[in-house]
Amino acid sequence: MIQLFHVSKSFDGTSALTDITLKVEKGEFLFITGPSGAGKSTLLRIIFGSEAPTDGQIIIEGRNYFKIPPKEITHLRRRTGFVFQDFKLIPDRSVFENVALSLKVAGVNPREVKSRVLKMLSYVKLQHRANFKPPVLSGGEQQRVAIARALVKDPAIILADEPTGNLDPALSIETMELFKEVNNRGTTVIIASHDKNLIDRYGRRTVCLDAGRLAS
Numbered sequence: 286m287i288q289l290f291h292v293s294k295s296f297d298g299t300s301a302l303t304d305i306t307l308k309v310e311k312g313e314f315l316f317i318t319g320p321s322g323a324g325k326s327t328l329l330r331i332i333f334g335s336e337a338p339t340d341g342q343i344i345i346e347g348r349n350y351f352k353i354p355p356k357e358i359t360h361l362r363r364r365t366g367f368v369f370q371d372f373k374l375i376p377d378r379s380v381f382e383n384v385a386l387s388l389k390v391a392g393v394n395p396r397e398v399k400s401r402v403l404k405m406l407s408y409v410k411l412q413h414r415a416n417f418k419p420p421v422l423s424g425g426e427q428q429r430v431a432i433a434r435a436l437v438k439d440p441a442i443i444l445a446d447e448p449t450g451n452l453d454p455a456l457s458i459e460t461m462e463l464f465k466e467v468n469n470r471g472t473t474v475i476i477a478s479h480d481k482n483l484i485d486r487y488g489r490r491t492v493c494l495d496a497g498r499l500a501s
Contacts, residue, residue, distance in 0.1 A: 286311040286334060286473055288441070293342030294327055294497075299325045302497045305341070309475060311441075314456065316484050317477045319494035325477035329444045331355045334362050334477065346441070361392060367434030370447040372427045374419040374434075380406065380417040384434045391438070405437045409463065424454040432463055442469060445476045449483060457483055 289308040292304040302324045309315055317325050324483045330336035331343060343350045345365075350358060374383050381402055382394040408411040409429040419427055428448060429480050435443055445464065449457035461483060468474040478484060484491055 286313075286346060288344045289331075290342045290344075292328075292331060292338045292343060294331065294336065295323075295339045296320045300497055302331075302338070305394055305499055305500070307492065308471060310444065310474055312468070312471050314465070314474045314487075314489045315476070316487075316489055317475065317494065318479055318481070318484060318491055319500070320479065322408040322496075324497040325479075325494055326417075326446050327447050327497075329367070329475065329477055333365055333367050333444055334358050346401040363387075365436055366438050366440040367444045367446060368428075368431050368443065368445040368448050369432075370450045371433045372419070374430055376418060376420050379416050379418055380411060380422070380430050383430055384391060384437050387434065389439050389486075400419070401437055403489075405433045406438065408436070409433045424451050425459065428452060428456070428460055429463070433459070436467060442473045442475070447478055448476065448480065449480060458486075461487060 286287065289305050289307045292305040293300065317328060318367060319325055327336060331338055332345070337351060345361060348361060348363070361484050375386070383407060385398050385402045388401060393401070403412060403415070406415055409432060411426060411429055413432065414422060415424060419430065422430065443464065452460060457480070464474050464476065467485070
């Protein structure tokens with residue numbers, strides 16, 4: 286499903302990733318680990334298509350991301366959900382509106398938007414918070430809103446950047462169980478995390494980055 290060939294990325298002459306070759310199978314659950322600054326977030330952004338590599342190629346679902354028209358990249362990105370460490374919720378919009386945003390941008394009709402958003406909020410056990418705004422929610426609730434927003438598009442791939450970094454251990458496990466359940470439904474899940482205990486608990490394939498390189 287996802288193939289990276291000799292991918293490198295530099296920012297103002299400073300190397301963030303160097304010669305990354307990686308294959309992720311359809312339906313796989315993969316952890317990307319490594320110390321802070323190792324390049325985990327940059328790698329996720331490249332897979333998402335929001336960051337272009339300086340060198341190398343990335344192929345997702347048989348399409349080379351950087352040899353197709355920009356309009357098609359937008360379509361491919363709609364098949365990928367991204368969960369950010371700091372949630373990136375819109376503070377003055379309700380939970381419902383935050384989750385609905387990507388569907389509205391995609392032109393989904395209002396009746397279907399409502400149905401899909403309410404179904405997804407029920408799935409993450411937040412239907413009772415639909416009309417609340419993010420600042421009054423707990424950290425765990427905000428993370429579940431962020432996950433619902435990523436999942437409501439019914440993506441083929443979910444990317445998550447340190448999704449448990451701001452949560453206590455119990456909420457971290459609760460969040461990971463959500464990702465596990467999503468993966469069990471066939472969605473490819475890639476999670477960047479430096480939490481060794483959490484990674485060990487789930488026993489999935491793990492690749493390690495060290496100073497922008499894949500560690501052996």
